[in-house]
Amino acid sequence: MKELPGDVFVTGQLMPAQLAALAEQGVMSIINNRPDFEAPLQPASDEMEQAALSASIDYFHIPMAGALTPGLIEASMTAYDTTPRPIVAYCASGMRSAALWAFAHVDRMGIDSVMQALSDAGYSLEQIRQPLMEFAARDRTC
Template identity: 40%
Template sequence: MFIRINDSLSVAGQIGPAEIAEAKAQGFTRIVNNRPDGEAPDQPAGDVIAQAAADAGLDYVAIPAAGGFSVPQVEAMAAALADAGGPVLAFCRSGTRSTNLWALASAMQGGDPDALIEQAGAAGYDISGLTPALRQLSAAAR
């Protein structure tokens, strides 16, 4: 199930090759993988998902994250969202990391922290713990 955050981004828990066709049918142009390979024994490898995305004509970007986020990861997410040419589907184990990374990337580009928290909350993700970081990134962008 894909969870809509806004017009540009939806998130999901782990997807596999079978979900790529559904993503294509729903109009996504890029898949962003925020899950490191080998995090769980039953997860498909990123290369398998990347190949399925390529076969379906979708862009694929891997930005694996675990145990927090680095500035390069946030910058990479911002870039992946900025040049996607359409809606993005980002996934991890539950969609939470992808939502957090989107919010940080959006704040880094000057997004309003309160609006980001509200959008995530409306989709079922509580990112209020990121408030200080979101405010700092947003202020630095202005």
Template identity: 40%
Template sequence: MPDVKPLADDLCVCAFVPPDKLAELAPRFRTIINNRPDAEEPGHPSSAEIEAEARRLGLDYVHIPVVPGKISDDQAAAFGEAIARRKGPFLAFCRTGTRSTMLWALSQSGKRSPDEIMEAAAAAGYDLNALRPKLAEKAAT
């Protein structure tokens, strides 16, 4: 089973989850958020394949593909909207969990302080120090 790490009461992140591992996770989550673009790695299943298995298991599914190092404000807003409009608990994944953590952090700006966001990420094992200036800037506006 993937190493699932909590960021908030109803949100966890982890590394890539192949469709055949979703059944193990289904009892714990209601919505899966996939942050990997299709064809990120050769031989990995497409978003459509993962979505089909998630839906077969009765899970909601959201695909917000993010290229590493290129997270946009629109993607962060889409992530925030997904967790605001859908039912949790949520599991977000990408290659390592870092992009999913960054999307969550950016979507929480204005709802949590930069320190709270950084502490939650660090407790889950993710170093978001490079994101701190952007979080502080968003908090100031």
């Protein structure tokens, strides 16, 4: 797992059996950024949610398949703003989860701080700098 600011950890695919151990380590919330049936042998969101609930962990399914959309960003912002921490977000490799974390935190942290946090965690996501800048500059009066 790679650590990001705000008591957030990002990782690749988790399995249902791992959630009890994460709960014992103090994890309070899981954010699943994988769409169901993305890969063979990948547990379905329903199975992950049941395992999370059995371990008393809050669970969010915010699947990102393909393009980053305003709905994904909004759902991520809501999850990060309302869910108890520590949070573990996962996808196939952690890359999508890290990008969604960046968009959910850019208003609070600023572009340079978000990009530095991603780099410090080992993610090379320079390609999202411009979209982050555009997102941060959006008109919020609508």
